[in-house]
Amino acid sequence: MILRLMRKDLMLNWHMVTIVVAGLVLMLLFVNFATAGEGDTSLPVFLLVFVGTCYPALLTTLFAGIDDRHRTGSFALALPVRRRQVLLSRYLLALLLHPAWLLVIAVSCWAWRWPRFPSTLFSPESLALSFAALVCGVGPWYPLVLRAGFMGMLYGLVGLQVVGVTITALGRSWSPFERVLDLVRRLGPGLRALHARLGDPWYLAGVFFVLSALYALSFLVAAAIYRRKEA
Amino acid sequence: MENIVEFRAARKRWRGFELKGVSFDVPRGYIMGLIGPNGAGKTTLMKMVMNLVRRDGGEVRAFGLDCARDEVRVKARIGYVPDEPACHEDMRLATIASAIAPFYERWDMNRFRGLAGEFGLPLGKRWKTLSQGMKTKFSLALALCHDAELILLDEPTSGLDPVFRRELLERLSAIIQDERRSVLFSTHITADLERIADYITFVRAGEVVFSAPKDEVLERWAIARGGEELLDPGLTPLFRAVRRGPHGVEALTADAAEARRRLNSHAVVERATLDDIMVLMEKGDPS
Numbered sequence: 377m378i379l380r381l382m383r384k385d386l387m388l389n390w391h392m393v394t395i396v397v398a399g400l401v402l403m404l405l406f407v408n409f410a411t412a413g414e415g416d417t418s419l420p421v422f423l424l425v426f427v428g429t430c431y432p433a434l435l436t437t438l439f440a441g442i443d444d445r446h447r448t449g450s451f452a453l454a455l456p457v458r459r460r461q462v463l464l465s466r467y468l469l470a471l472l473l474h475p476a477w478l479l480v481i482a483v484s485c486w487a488w489r490w491p492r493f494p495s496t497l498f499s500p501e502s503l504a505l506s507f508a509a510l511v512c513g514v515g516p517w518y519p520l521v522l523r524a525g526f527m528g529m530l531y532g533l534v535g536l537q538v539v540g541v542t543i544t545a546l547g548r549s550w551s552p553f554e555r556v557l558d559l560v561r562r563l564g565p566g567l568r569a570l571h572a573r574l575g576d577p578w579y580l581a582g583v584f585f586v587l588s589a590l591y592a593l594s595f596l597v598a599a600a601i602y603r604r605k606e607a
Numbered sequence: 608m609e610n611i612v613e614f615r616a617a618r619k620r621w622r623g624f625e626l627k628g629v630s631f632d633v634p635r636g637y638i639m640g641l642i643g644p645n646g647a648g649k650t651t652l653m654k655m656v657m658n659l660v661r662r663d664g665g666e667v668r669a670f671g672l673d674c675a676r677d678e679v680r681v682k683a684r685i686g687y688v689p690d691e692p693a694c695h696e697d698m699r700l701a702t703i704a705s706a707i708a709p710f711y712e713r714w715d716m717n718r719f720r721g722l723a724g725e726f727g728l729p730l731g732k733r734w735k736t737l738s739q740g741m742k743t744k745f746s747l748a749l750a751l752c753h754d755a756e757l758i759l760l761d762e763p764t765s766g767l768d769p770v771f772r773r774e775l776l777e778r779l780s781a782i783i784q785d786e787r788r789s790v791l792f793s794t795h796i797t798a799d800l801e802r803i804a805d806y807i808t809f810v811r812a813g814e815v816v817f818s819a820p821k822d823e824v825l826e827r828w829a830i831a832r833g834g835e836e837l838l839d840p841g842l843t844p845l846f847r848a849v850r851r852g853p854h855g856v857e858a859l860t861a862d863a864a865e866a867r868r869r870l871n872s873h874a875v876v877e878r879a880t881l882d883d884i885m886v887l888m889e890k891g892d893p894s
Contacts, residue, residue, distance in 0.1 A: 380709045388706050448695055453657075454659065454689070458679060
């Protein structure tokens with residue numbers, strides 16, 4: 377049933393998939409063009425991995441947004457399926473599509489820098505980062521779109537940036553916010569220190585565990601919202 | 608007689624609306640018409656069968672199964688036409704049908720194509736280009752091509768032209784001929800129900816006013832038309848609703864025989880149509 381739901385979603389939202397893939401390829405072309413003279417530095421690769429997987433990870437959230445805009449949610453629920461199957465299929469589809477986005481990134485980078493294959497894309501650190509991007513792309517937004525609809529998601533996307541800018545601005549003039557910003561600044565070095573202490577395998581296993589837990593938490597929150605939602 | 612759907616004290620509360628413990632049955636092999644004014648709860652009842660809305664209490668069963676607990680098995684045996692069919696705007700009808708076909712074990716693509724041809728549905732067209740009537744026809748084609756035992760139609764005839772409306776009614780009558788299938792059909796166009804329904808359930812303000820065989824309803828319910836004497840306190844228990852008009856008083860009764868006996872010389876007692884019952888119950892003063 378889950379596979380049938382995924383097939384249905386891909387068939388009936390095919391134009392959205394096309395837009396996301398086209399957007400991703402265009403973005404990769406632009407980034408590759410802009411960084412071509414700098415050689416194969418690690419920064420663009422990690423940037424590519426994060427942005428290149430975070431943006432298409434929004435795809436399944438957009439499916440939910442379309443359901444909200446065009447009332448297609450009740451169309452899906454009138455099929456012989458359960459609500460939790462509809463939700464599970466979306467979360468699993470986002471996971472299954474993830475390697476496809478990585479492949480699109482790899483192929484575009486490879487084509488641009490032929491014949492050098494961007495092998496760093498598939499390093500454990502890159503994969504952990506791309507998983508983090510997936511969690512960022514689905515985690516907060518899917519429950520939000522279920523709760524507040526398509527417009528709620530758009531407001532959220534814009535609102536998050538407004539909140540970010542406000543906190544940064546306040547941080548410069550108000551000491552409690554400065555402490556918050558300091559904490560955020562210390563997060564990077566802290567994680568690096570933890571990485572050095574634990575070593576690669578344990579650190580990466582921990583990262584995957586924490587990210588999986590966050591993804592599962594997002595699913596549980598979405599399920600609780602979806603269960604109460606009337607079609 | 609076996610029931611295909613059973614509502615037992617089904618309750619649902621929303622802001623400004625309450626379904627107050629609704630109970631009635633849809634017998635297998637018959638067409639049941641669901642009538643009532645806007646906001647009476649007809650769509651909510653249909654959605655409860657499809658588990659699209661969660662009931663707050665009571666029981667809703669279809670094919671002997673709980674509509675919430677066994678929703679997959681229940682929905683697999685239902686063909687549902689919503690009041691406002693919605694689908695993916697940019698998708699072609701053929702794509703939509705192909706996407707949902709795998710969900711039904713008994714889906715018959717040849718039958719779907721046949722129905723699409725009969726209904727004049729252009730399968731290459733996109734959903735957003737269809738008129739309301741065409742959308743309803745498409746939903747109907749989807750509902751009829753997987754051998755559903757129960758057809759739920761929520762206001763299907765409102766957007767249809769009279770020719771197709773008549774055709775649809777004939778088709779619904781044909782569906783129940785094998786005595787295995789039933790139709791639950793909500794509509795404002797009560798003339799449609801007078802033509803094809805076997806049973807009528809009248810819902811008003813979240814309550815069932817009556818649920819009975821159509822012939823019994825049309826036989827028992829009557830309108831008495833006369834003067835002010837109809838407002839006599841001795842007569843009022845006989846009436847369910849009374850309305851004063853420019854041409855006198857109209858009173859609705861659920862006991863036509865008694866009304867004829869008692870009002871013989873005071874008023875004209877006529878059979879009430881479903882329309883009369885709905886209008887007087889809605890617009891008249893409760894007696």
